[in-house]
Amino acid sequence: MTAAGPTLEVLIPAARIAERIRELGAEITRDYPEGNLHLICILKGGCFFLADLARAIERDVIVDFIGISSYGKGKTSSGEVRVTKDLDASLEGEDVLVVEDIVDSGVSLNYLIHLLELRNPRSIRIAALLDKPERRQRPVHVTYKGFEIPDKFVVGYGLDHAERYRNLRDVCVLVDG
Numbered sequence: 001m002t003a004a005g006p007t008l009e010v011l012i013p014a015a016r017i018a019e020r021i022r023e024l025g026a027e028i029t030r031d032y033p034e035g036n037l038h039l040i041c042i043l044k045g046g047c048f049f050l051a052d053l054a055r056a057i058e059r060d061v062i063v064d065f066i067g068i069s070s071y072g073k074g075k076t077s078s079g080e081v082r083v084t085k086d087l088d089a090s091l092e093g094e095d096v097l098v099v100e101d102i103v104d105s106g107v108s109l110n111y112l113i114h115l116l117e118l119r120n121p122r123s124i125r126i127a128a129l130l131d132k133p134e135r136r137q138r139p140v141h142v143t144y145k146g147f148e149i150p151d152k153f154v155v156g157y158g159l160d161h162a163e164r165y166r167n168l169r170d171v172c173v174l175v176d177g
């Protein structure tokens with residue numbers, strides 16, 4: 001007997017992602033007419049979304065990265081959040097937009113927002129490509145949301161399973177074989 005491997009089913013095609021990011025970029029451009037805007041990418045999954053979103057924003061931005069880890073190699077949250085790489089720049093008095101791939105339980109972002117608030121930014125908001133609202137355990141307010149998706153494990157466009165599939169252009173559901 002041979003076990004079939006996991007299969008990928010396209011949930012959100014690349015063209016639809018690109019179209020939605022153009023809309024979000026226009027909204028962000030309108031909402032931040034002046035001052036510094038710090039885009040903070042959550043590594044690693046958020047970097048694909050950040051790269052496209054930053055180019056859809058028609059104003060100057062500062063790009064910075066923070067690494068947090070709340071997941072091991074599995075598909076469920078350990079509930080633990082660790083900063084693995086800190087920001088380069090100070091956020092004091094600045095407008096901050098945290099860019100994340102997906103909000104699932106909300107544990108990581110809820111923790112991170114509290115952490116960043118201690119650095120006294122002028123404002124802090126979240127842009128997330130995907131939201132799985134059914135899975136929420138901690139409150140997280142997403143101002144710029146790409147898509148709400150059902151409670152399925154997805155990969156592609158930055159999202160991984162055990163570090164694989166990040167470079168897929170579409171967001172796909174990973175179906176166990």
Ligand code: IMP
Binds near residue numbers: 070103104105107109
């Ligand atoms: P949260 O703390 O449960 O909201 O977890 C958010 C993080 O879990 C995301 O940044 C992803 O790295 C990961 N994650 C949550 N759901 C998925 C998924 O469906 N596929 C891949 N990674 C996911």
Ligand code: MG
Binds near residue numbers: 042043044045046102
């Ligand atoms: Mg992530």
